[in-house]
Amino acid sequence: MLDRGRYLVGGIAACGNCHTPKGPDGKPIADRELSGGAPMDSPVFHAIPANITPDPETGVGKWTDAEIVDAIRNGRRPDGTLIGPPMAIAFYRDMSDEDVKAIVTYLRQVRPVVNKTDASTYKIPLPPSYGPPVTHAPDVVRDDPVAYGRYLATGLGHCMDCHTPRVKGRADMARIGAGGNDYSAPGGGTVTSPNLTPANPDGIAQWSDAQLKTAIREGLRPDGSRLVRLMAFDWYENVDDADMNALVAFLRSLKPAK
Numbered sequence: 001m002l003d004r005g006r007y008l009v010g011g012i013a014a015c016g017n018c019h020t021p022k023g024p025d026g027k028p029i030a031d032r033e034l035s036g037g038a039p040m041d042s043p044v045f046h047a048i049p050a051n052i053t054p055d056p057e058t059g060v061g062k063w064t065d066a067e068i069v070d071a072i073r074n075g076r077r078p079d080g081t082l083i084g085p086p087m088a089i090a091f092y093r094d095m096s097d098e099d100v101k102a103i104v105t106y107l108r109q110v111r112p113v114v115n116k117t118d119a120s121t122y123k124i125p126l127p128p129s130y131g132p133p134v135t136h137a138p139d140v141v142r143d144d145p146v147a148y149g150r151y152l153a154t155g156l157g158h159c160m161d162c163h164t165p166r167v168k169g170r171a172d173m174a175r176i177g178a179g180g181n182d183y184s185a186p187g188g189g190t191v192t193s194p195n196l197t198p199a200n201p202d203g204i205a206q207w208s209d210a211q212l213k214t215a216i217r218e219g220l221r222p223d224g225s226r227l228v229r230l231m232a233f234d235w236y237e238n239v240d241d242a243d244m245n246a247l248v249a250f251l252r253s254l255k256p257a258k
């Protein structure tokens with residue numbers, strides 16, 4: 001369980017891309033892993049990724065395993081309040097029982113760091129819930145790379161949260177992967193999530209599998225330009241070959257979108 005949790009949090013799930021503070025080079029500070037990340041701003045929120053280390057006072061040390069699972073999959077804290085965006089609860093709802101338990105097992109043993117994070121502020125009302133409470137989600141079998149790749153890109157890695165256009169604040173799954181969302185780029189300016197569907201020329205139809213993998217793992221495009229560190233390639237570099245093949249198979253299966 002611990003190995004699986006380490007693999008997921010250190011790779012596809014990339015919780016630390018939001019929850020770990022970063023140094024001046026934009027890379028995560030290892031000995032402050034998951035102790036609370038930089039504030040994230042959008043026109044509707046000033047969100048502060050919480051300290052999720054096992055520190056009992058400023059982290060989640062006093063929460064039970066079930067409470068942490070509930071926070072990740074249902075967005076509900078032990079005190080009943082809801083976790084707001086940009087944490088991708090709508091996607092994490094599909095995280096399997098085994099995988100969410102593995103992630104909690106990993107969280108339990110990271111170094112406890114004392115760091116009191118401020119509350120986030122939202123200019124939009126949060127929904128009363130993210131849907132009927134999830135109490136069970138089955139494992140996704142790996143024999144079908146497209147299905148497993150979908151799970152990696154949604155329930156585990158929330159790629160499709162950023163890369164799917166939004167309607168009324170929700171990902172428009174009819175146009176899954178079509179991109180077009182604006183984000184504040186680390187270091188300033190705005191960056192738009194690209195179209196990852198197999199469309200030509202708007203999407204990634206012209207990219208080879210190897211080029212796609214290099215972009216995801218190293219943040220390097222075929223033309224030699226670099227992706228900003230909003231993309232969690234400091235984590236995705238740890239995604240293994242089988243999972244990377246599944247991710248690519250899934251992207252190639254999407255409906256081409258303009």
Ligand code: HEC
Binds near residue numbers: 060082119
């Ligand atoms: C895109 C950024 C982002 C990612 C990725 C992310 N989170 Fe969060 N998370 C947040 C933000 C922001 C908050 C605080 C939201 C609020 O204040 O309502 C939060 C809150 C939480 C909380 C509630 C903590 C508390 O004390 O209130 C937990 C637990 C949590 N995240 C766990 C995780 C885990 C585990 C992962 C990886 C599977 C993860 N998060 C991935 C942004 C993120």
Ligand code: HEC
Binds near residue numbers: 157160162196215
């Ligand atoms: C936090 C939002 C976010 C998440 C999560 C995310 N991406 Fe991205 N991605 C972006 C943005 C924004 C860019 C553009 C970066 C730039 O222009 O420098 C990008 C760029 C890319 C590119 C380069 C495409 C191009 O045409 O340049 C690929 C490929 C990609 N992402 C795949 C993925 C995959 C696969 C995942 C999940 C494992 C993922 N992304 C998760 C926001 C995200």
